[in-house]
Amino acid sequence: MYGVHRISTEIVKDDLSIIVSRDEDGVLYHRVLGDVVVEKQILGATKTLLICPVEPMNLPKALTSSLLVEFQKPLVVEPGYKKRIFVTFPVEIGVFTGGGKMDRPIDIFTFGKPKFTLYGDVKTGSICKYWMSDLNHRMPDVDPAYEGIIDLNISNRGKRWVEVTKAVFNAYGMKMYYDSELVSMKAKMMIQDDDYSETEFSVKPFIDGMRLSKEVYIQSKQPLKGSKFIMEGGI
Amino acid sequence: MMETEIYSGVTLFEILRSILILLVIVIIGKMISLNLRRTLKDKASKNLIVTLSKIINYVALFIGVIVILPILQINMSGFLVAGGIIAIVIGFASQSIVSNMISGIFLIFERPIQIDDVVNIDGNLGIVEDIRIISTSIRTFDGVFVRIPNEKVFTGTITNFLENVARRFEYDIGIRYQDDADRAMEIIKELIEEHPLALKNPPPQTFVHDLGASSVKLKVRIWAPSTDWFQIRMELLWQIKKTLEENDIKVPFTQQEVWFMNQMEEKS
Numbered sequence: 453m454y455g456v457h458r459i460s461t462e463i464v465k466d467d468l469s470i471i472v473s474r475d476e477d478g479v480l481y482h483r484v485l486g487d488v489v490v491e492k493q494i495l496g497a498t499k500t501l502l503i504c505p506v507e508p509m510n511l512p513k514a515l516t517s518s519l520l521v522e523f524q525k526p527l528v529v530e531p532g533y534k535k536r537i538f539v540t541f542p543v544e545i546g547v548f549t550g551g552g553k554m555d556r557p558i559d560i561f562t563f564g565k566p567k568f569t570l571y572g573d574v575k576t577g578s579i580c581k582y583w584m585s586d587l588n589h590r591m592p593d594v595d596p597a598y599e600g601i602i603d604l605n606i607s608n609r610g611k612r613w614v615e616v617t618k619a620v621f622n623a624y625g626m627k628m629y630y631d632s633e634l635v636s637m638k639a640k641m642m643i644q645d646d647d648y649s650e651t652e653f654s655v656k657p658f659i660d661g662m663r664l665s666k667e668v669y670i671q672s673k674q675p676l677k678g679s680k681f682i683m684e685g686g687i
Numbered sequence: 688m689m690e691t692e693i694y695s696g697v698t699l700f701e702i703l704r705s706i707l708i709l710l711v712i713v714i715i716g717k718m719i720s721l722n723l724r725r726t727l728k729d730k731a732s733k734n735l736i737v738t739l740s741k742i743i744n745y746v747a748l749f750i751g752v753i754v755i756l757p758i759l760q761i762n763m764s765g766f767l768v769a770g771g772i773i774a775i776v777i778g779f780a781s782q783s784i785v786s787n788m789i790s791g792i793f794l795i796f797e798r799p800i801q802i803d804d805v806v807n808i809d810g811n812l813g814i815v816e817d818i819r820i821i822s823t824s825i826r827t828f829d830g831v832f833v834r835i836p837n838e839k840v841f842t843g844t845i846t847n848f849l850e851n852v853a854r855r856f857e858y859d860i861g862i863r864y865q866d867d868a869d870r871a872m873e874i875i876k877e878l879i880e881e882h883p884l885a886l887k888n889p890p891p892q893t894f895v896h897d898l899g900a901s902s903v904k905l906k907v908r909i910w911a912p913s914t915d916w917f918q919i920r921m922e923l924l925w926q927i928k929k930t931l932e933e934n935d936i937k938v939p940f941t942q943q944e945v946w947f948m949n950q951m952e953e954k955s
């Protein structure tokens with residue numbers, strides 16, 4: 453499903469159907485997923501359509517730029533210890549038309565069920581997109597249309613044992629890579645203590661040759677937001 | 688004609704020149720603030736952009752006045768002498784304006800409210816449209832423009848519904864005594880879990896709150912993002928009502944049982 457498609461095209465996956473057809477008035481985009489039907493008329497000489505994963509922060513509305521991944525089981529980490537784990541994240545799929553900067557998708561949809569949560573307290577905390585993930589020591593097998601994988605390097609830089617139950621990420625730093633088999637990101641979580649840790653994405657893919665996804669949350673447009681997430685509301 | 692003296696050596700030409708200089712400086716200020724708005728549009732909050740742009744406009748106006756004063760032969764030292772008396776006169780004459788201005792400056796820097804916040808000020812519930820130096824304007828939810836003097840805003844009680852990122856709302860739902868309350872609570876929990884904007888954490892609560900005269904009363908508490916709580920409240924309440932009814936769990940009418948001391952005899 454991911455990649456560049458020529459107009460006209462028809463894409464079907466599970467209960468998703470995308471039909472893009474051209475007539476004398478322009479291009480008609482028609483997407484059905486479940487009960488939701490989206491139909492748009494595209495004006496322009498575009499000949500291609502790019503379908504790729506985007507930051508999972510846009511649906512049902514762009515309410516936040518933070519993604520909270522809660523671990524199924526808490527992770528207890530020894531001081532000074534580093535560990536590479538794999539967690540999953542929800543995938544949202546963007547449809548871009550060719551030509552121009554292609555920085556604004558014409559449509560975004562997801563096969564998953566979005567959910568939000570609060571990280572921290574109501575005064576200083578943040579609303580985050582919520583996702584529950586298993587902790588995996590090897591790369592799990594997931595459907596790239598539904599879930600992506602974060603290659604997460606956790607390091608406890610503090611002097612005490614810590615129990616980690618979640619990681620919060622900033623969408624403005626996300627670098628998402630994809631191919632037909634996998635949607636992935638690479639990130640690190642540096643823990644100082646129970647009340648302070650940082651998460652940050654790597655700009656490199658964890659498997660060479662994967663394509664960089666289009667970014668909806670462009671960091672250069674929001675320099676004040678930074679690309680890290682400082683977790684001061686507990687881990 | 689341009690050389691005609693208007694007052695103490697100041698000609699018409701100099702007055703016109705002063706007006707032109709003031710206009711040019713004010714226009715430059717406006718251009719700078721407009722460019723700033725464009726540049727920072729996606730990079731800073733609307734409130735910060737508006738405040739910065741206002742500061743630039745006021746600074747431009749101030750510079751303009753300072754530049755034209757010597758052209759108009761207005762001696763600043765004279766101002767200093769007369770200033771005291773003028774200040775007293777103006778102070779008495781414009782006490783409320785000055786008070787509103789000072790409140791406005793404090794509002795801009797203390798920021799108890801910001802543009803686009805949903806607030807209740809002095810009984811006016813709506814969205815903050817602008818915080819100016821003298822007054823604050825609110826657009827009520829029925830689309831009415833309300834201008835409130837800043838002194839009233841600053842000294843009054845402000846309820847800001849968007850100050851915290853999340854807020855809680857609740858429902859009281861009565862079901863019949865013969866209905867299965869456990870099943871009703873399970874249905875409600877599932878509906879909350881299904882709704883994307885009903886927050887996972889803090890966790891929602893559903894419990895039997897009261898055994899009323901006509902119904903078993905369930906209390907449902909849900910946390911939601913402050914920006915969207917009302918929409919979620921409307922959507923979920925209707926979904927809960929429909930889904931409970933689909934499962935044959937109904938909200939009862941108020942009931943009263945009447946017992947007669949003596950049974951009436953039936954006529955054959």
